[in-house]
Amino acid sequence: MVDTRKWTRVERSSGDSREWETFVRPGADSSLRHVGSVTAGSEGVAYEQAATLFGDAADIWLCPAEAVCRYAECPLCDRTEAPADA
Amino acid sequence: MISVSKLLCGLAAEGDGLRYDDPSGPDQITEQRQRKPVVVWNTTKGCNLYCEHCYASAETEPATGELSTAEGKRLINELAEFGVPVVLFSGGEPLVRDDVTELVGHAADRGIRPVLSTNGTLLTRERARDLRDAGLAYAGVSVDGLPETNDAFRGEEGAFDAAVDGIEACLDAGLKTGLRYTVTERTVDDMPGVIDLLHNVGVDRFCFYHLDYGGRGAAVQDADLTPAARRRVVRRLCDLTREYHADGAEIETLLVGNYADAAFLVEYARKELGATAARRVYEYLRRNGGDPAGERVADIDYRGNVHLTQFWQRYALGNVRDRPFGRIWTDTANPLLARLRNREDHLSGKCADCCYRDVCRGGSPLRALAVHGDPFAPDPQCYLTDAERQRDVPPADGDSPDSVSEPAD
Numbered sequence: 001m002v003d004t005r006k007w008t009r010v011e012r013s014s015g016d017s018r019e020w021e022t023f024v025r026p027g028a029d030s031s032l033r034h035v036g037s038v039t040a041g042s043e044g045v046a047y048e049q050a051a052t053l054f055g056d057a058a059d060i061w062l063c064p065a066e067a068v069c070r071y072a073e074c075p076l077c078d079r080t081e082a083p084a085d086a
Numbered sequence: 087m088i089s090v091s092k093l094l095c096g097l098a099a100e101g102d103g104l105r106y107d108d109p110s111g112p113d114q115i116t117e118q119r120q121r122k123p124v125v126v127w128n129t130t131k132g133c134n135l136y137c138e139h140c141y142a143s144a145e146t147e148p149a150t151g152e153l154s155t156a157e158g159k160r161l162i163n164e165l166a167e168f169g170v171p172v173v174l175f176s177g178g179e180p181l182v183r184d185d186v187t188e189l190v191g192h193a194a195d196r197g198i199r200p201v202l203s204t205n206g207t208l209l210t211r212e213r214a215r216d217l218r219d220a221g222l223a224y225a226g227v228s229v230d231g232l233p234e235t236n237d238a239f240r241g242e243e244g245a246f247d248a249a250v251d252g253i254e255a256c257l258d259a260g261l262k263t264g265l266r267y268t269v270t271e272r273t274v275d276d277m278p279g280v281i282d283l284l285h286n287v288g289v290d291r292f293c294f295y296h297l298d299y300g301g302r303g304a305a306v307q308d309a310d311l312t313p314a315a316r317r318r319v320v321r322r323l324c325d326l327t328r329e330y331h332a333d334g335a336e337i338e339t340l341l342v343g344n345y346a347d348a349a350f351l352v353e354y355a356r357k358e359l360g361a362t363a364a365r366r367v368y369e370y371l372r373r374n375g376g377d378p379a380g381e382r383v384a385d386i387d388y389r390g391n392v393h394l395t396q397f398w399q400r401y402a403l404g405n406v407r408d409r410p411f412g413r414i415w416t417d418t419a420n421p422l423l424a425r426l427r428n429r430e431d432h433l434s435g436k437c438a439d440c441c442y443r444d445v446c447r448g449g450s451p452l453r454a455l456a457v458h459g460d461p462f463a464p465d466p467q468c469y470l471t472d473a474e475r476q477r478d479v480p481p482a483d484g485d486s487p488d489s490v491s492e493p494a495d
């Protein structure tokens with residue numbers, strides 16, 4: 001049985017901007033990876049921005065940041081004096 | 087950040103160890119380069135002013151989602167653990183946050199050098215003393231022109247006088263205080279007058295920022311200088327610095343945000359000071375490593391997003407609420423971060439074979455992105471001539487100062 005207490009749900013907001021989590025597949029055979037986020041008012045502008053930054057990618061996926069549920073092992077809200085390996 | 091005064095006048099200024107790995111004086115050049123980034127933390131998006139060129143696109147009301155005091159302290163803990171040498175508390179206007187003194191104190195307690203970037207208008211004498219007591223190492227106050235120019239740019243009449251009051255409050259408290267000045271078409275003519283005025287107030291450190299094309303700065307690109315005008319103003323600053331020093335006033339002058347300046351300083355030294363001095367300037371700047379985006383400077387915005395520089399707010403590598411800063415910053419599986427850290431292999435156009443690419447590294451990737459749609463294209467604000475880009479570096483003894491001529495306007 002998995003102990004889901006290992007992870008904490010991260011509550012965070014994008015402030016007053018629209019943020020798009022960005023994923024790229026570096027090559028046709030590689031797996032998709034998260035490469036951060038772009039801030040843009042519309043999907044079209046977000047796509048343009050991601051495409052200029054990751055022009056070599058085989059695929060680009062964008063997801064509105066507010067649609068993502070994040071469960072993290074080491075979120076800021078749980079961190080105390082010093083993270084183990086930072 | 088390029089210290090004009092240090093390079094041209096040999097001034098050993100506080101903090102230069104971070105830029106040149108030269109803790110022991112101007113004649114020592116060490117192998118070690120700064121390995122951990124200086125972190126700019128935009129503690130809030132709120133500001134009491136509305137400046138035309140604000141890279142953070144600050145608003146008069148704070149945005150939702152700001153890191154709380156407790157989160158800020160945890161963040162500082164992990165920045166200290168990661169080895170960050172300096173945190174620059176910025177905004178918006180950081181002094182609209184009530185807890186900024188507490189956060190500055192926390193950074194100082196954790197061994198980080200806390201510095202402040204402020205518009206100065208909220209700096210009362212009491213606040214300046216509290217910040218000093220908390221351990222603030224330096225306050226950089228933004229002024230953009232003489233009163234009329236500054237107030238129009240900053241969107242508030244009286245902002246200039248209020249900033250000068252703030253500077254005086256800091257100086258009275260014994261805080262090291264300097265000017266931050268963004269050079270644009272509208273502010274360039276006021277530059278010598280502002281240096282003169284603030285030097286009389288007691289300021290001895292003057293940082294001049296080139297406009298980067300982020301935030302509202304992108305919308306005022308049209309107000310930016312032409313490359314030829316930029317060359318003239320950098321030359322003027324070099325001349326002015328040397329004139330002040332010749333008169334016994336050891337002001338510190340710095341240029342920020344355009345590493346073609348580094349190449350120009352070598353050229354200037356070659357012409358005005360001779361090949362030996364030019365070689366020394368070149369070596370310093372080569373160790374300094376050129377444009378720092380994604381390497382020697384990092385930015386964390388008010389909501390915890392980590393950016394490649396403070397001006398590059400529309401792209402984030404990750405968020406410190408999800409993942410510790412150190413893990414985000416060292417994750418070179420991110421292809422953009424990996425390319426930036428290895429950018430010599432990706433520079434294109436005139437940068438690809440420029441003799442100064444070691445001291446410049448293609449200039450600002452953000453300006454290149456804004457103008458050419460490619461962060462590895464040449465900085466559109468490079469003002470070096472073709473002849474200068476094809477010289478022998480480091481400068482050799484046979485180089486006659488007369489062989490360097492200024493381009494015709």
Ligand code: SF4
Pocket residue numbers: 345346349436437438440441442443446447448449464465468469470475
């Ligand atoms: S050509 Fe490129 S590398 Fe050379 S000084 Fe200009 S921006 Fe820098």
